Amino acid sequence: MMTYSSTRGGDSGKTFSEILLSGLAKDGGLFLPDEWPVFTKDQLASMAGKSYAEIAFDVISPYVDDHFDAPRLKAILDKTYGAADTRFHHKAITPLRQLDQNLWSLELYHGPTMAFKDVALQLLGHLFDAALEDKGERVTILGATSGDTGSAAIEGCLACKNVDIFILFPDGRVSDVQRRQMTTLNAPNVHPIALNGTFDDCQNLVKAAFNDHDFRAAQNLSAVNSINWARIIAQTVYYFVASAALGGCERPLSFVVPTGNFGNIFAAYVAMKMGLPIEKLIVATNSNDILTRFFENGAMEKGEVTPTLAPSMDIQISSNFERYLFELFGRDSGVLNKAMADFADKGHFEVTKDQLDQALTLFDAGRASDAETLETIARIHREADLLMDPHSAIGLKVAYGQRDKNGANDVPIVSLACAHPAKFPDAVEKATGVHPALPNFLADLMGRDEHMDKLDNNLVSLQDYIKQKTS
Numbered sequence: 001m002m003t004y005s006s007t008r009g010g011d012s013g014k015t016f017s018e019i020l021l022s023g024l025a026k027d028g029g030l031f032l033p034d035e036w037p038v039f040t041k042d043q044l045a046s047m048a049g050k051s052y053a054e055i056a057f058d059v060i061s062p063y064v065d066d067h068f069d070a071p072r073l074k075a076i077l078d079k080t081y082g083a084a085d086t087r088f089h090h091k092a093i094t095p096l097r098q099l100d101q102n103l104w105s106l107e108l109y110h111g112p113t114m115a116f117k118d119v120a121l122q123l124l125g126h127l128f129d130a131a132l133e134d135k136g137e138r139v140t141i142l143g144a145t146s147g148d149t150g151s152a153a154i155e156g157c158l159a160c161k162n163v164d165i166f167i168l169f170p171d172g173r174v175s176d177v178q179r180r181q182m183t184t185l186n187a188p189n190v191h192p193i194a195l196n197g198t199f200d201d202c203q204n205l206v207k208a209a210f211n212d213h214d215f216r217a218a219q220n221l222s223a224v225n226s227i228n229w230a231r232i233i234a235q236t237v238y239y240f241v242a243s244a245a246l247g248g249c250e251r252p253l254s255f256v257v258p259t260g261n262f263g264n265i266f267a268a269y270v271a272m273k274m275g276l277p278i279e280k281l282i283v284a285t286n287s288n289d290i291l292t293r294f295f296e297n298g299a300m301e302k303g304e305v306t307p308t309l310a311p312s313m314d315i316q317i318s319s320n321f322e323r324y325l326f327e328l329f330g331r332d333s334g335v336l337n338k339a340m341a342d343f344a345d346k347g348h349f350e351v352t353k354d355q356l357d358q359a360l361t362l363f364d365a366g367r368a369s370d371a372e373t374l375e376t377i378a379r380i381h382r383e384a385d386l387l388m389d390p391h392s393a394i395g396l397k398v399a400y401g402q403r404d405k406n407g408a409n410d411v412p413i414v415s416l417a418c419a420h421p422a423k424f425p426d427a428v429e430k431a432t433g434v435h436p437a438l439p440n441f442l443a444d445l446m447g448r449d450e451h452m453d454k455l456d457n458n459l460v461s462l463q464d465y466i467k468q469k470t471s
């Protein structure tokens, strides 16, 4: 059975169910499996023609424990991605769209909240529920959102019997669509809270609640943040799915990944470790380009976060990058701890020339400014009559650059489309003059009843509210 250890070296021998529910390791590190299961050529070839749920089973089953035996895992994957029960609005779950002779867009935004986080969070809710059922426990998930990702967490927990979820958002500072995606669900375990304050206030209040150890223990407080290993492995699936569709998992592909916390692209790295033929993994950033600079010069230099048209990529510290560094450092926690300490103290660390060269055998990187993002949205609209959101357009800009560099007959490039254009309508309209319509399943969103409570920026009020709603 697969065991997991922390990147920082102070926590090991954990099972899948343990790391599923605990998230961060107790030494502050991130969990990784102790080995990479590798598919044989025959196993890879057998994925051509399988459904999304079947490929998900092949990819995920080597990582789980006895709580998720084959029939149970299959049932969960079927509920999440199978035809009958899925909340995804495309039969392929993550369809490919050909843009050009050798360029494809992998559309990850057909889930209930129109962004790629649904692909993992829809599964995570079911995994949590099953693990909690076995333990006879409930958890309270508490999080803060500036608008884009709260609804994906809520949607993921919607059908959970053993999970209550509370999401704080700044009252009056999220768009009507964002708010309504959180407030129109009306499930007894779902609690969107409009806080009288800013997004920072929301985050600080969540932190304060987690730091109140008695409250945390009494409520069994938990989070579904992007460092959770189960989210990574759920994302690894669609790299196999895309590859199976385009070349039967035999032809090497390059992937361009719009990157923030490095979760999505690390999932591609995992696919490569499991035997998927990958030519290049290309990190695409906006002007918050700490990762692109790293792949240019081998140095991590902390900077200020600049707001851009692609807010889900407005990040300076990419939490999941620690997982890749650990791999790059030959899984030596001592070296990793030193780099992490330097980064925390001085906002800076470097890798050696050899380590950078090794990273560049697989990775490449590029960036797009806001102006370039708008130009790319306009270009793909002009050339292919397609609307694309700013995050996806950043990927496409970098993909065009890569193709111009390598020639159109190079290996096929798959550029990930991370959000539906209607999720970021203002940028799309600015670039194209077209206001992107909500997809059919959300067309009546503005007419649905809203359910939320308003709270003041006060820890005791929040704690009382949570206690009352979960008692």
Ligand SMILES: *Cc1c(COP(=O)(O)O)cnc(C)c1O
Binding pocket: 115, 116, 117, 148, 226, 258, 259, 260, 261, 262, 263, 264, 265, 312, 313, 391, 418, 419
């Ligand atoms: C979260 C997100 C990203 C960044 O993904 P990471 O896994 O954090 O690198 C990019 N685009 C959109 C739309 C997102 O929601």
